[in-house]
Amino acid sequence: MPHKWKEDKRAYMKEYMAQRNIKAKEAIFAFYRNKCNWPGCTWNDPRALQVDHVNGNGCLERKHFNDYYSKWLAIQKRPEEYQLLCANHNWIKRCERKEFVQPGTPKNQEQAGANSNESSAELAESRPQRI
Numbered sequence: 001m002p003h004k005w006k007e008d009k010r011a012y013m014k015e016y017m018a019q020r021n022i023k024a025k026e027a028i029f030a031f032y033r034n035k036c037n038w039p040g041c042t043w044n045d046p047r048a049l050q051v052d053h054v055n056g057n058g059c060l061e062r063k064h065f066n067d068y069y070s071k072w073l074a075i076q077k078r079p080e081e082y083q084l085l086c087a088n089h090n091w092i093k094r095c096e097r098k099e100f101v102q103p104g105t106p107k108n109q110e111q112a113g114a115n116s117n118e119s120s121a122e123l124a125e126s127r128p129q130r131i
């Protein structure tokens, strides 16, 4: 059974990290003026605003970190690589630029069908792993 002070420290750190993440998210949104960066879009409800990677390599970054604090540190170093988009425009951009395709995966179902000689083990191996 863990000691009481260990539980207290764990709870304290959990709350500290949560607060740090909230503050970082607010800082990021304020930095990008709390609105969607899509031309002509005026969406500014933070519930549907998302941090987007301009060059679409967010899946690679998420392997290393997936919290607003780390993202805020990266944005301060390279602000031109990120932008705020509303959820609709973020998905539209992903579809138009096929950003949902990750390295090592078939680009679409047609290509997946064309490679039907691959065994299911090979396909499973080529799929990205969730973190």
Ligand SMILES: [Zn+2]
Pocket (backbone or CB within 6 Å): 036, 037, 038, 041, 042, 043, 085, 086, 087, 088, 089
């Ligand atoms: Zn938008």
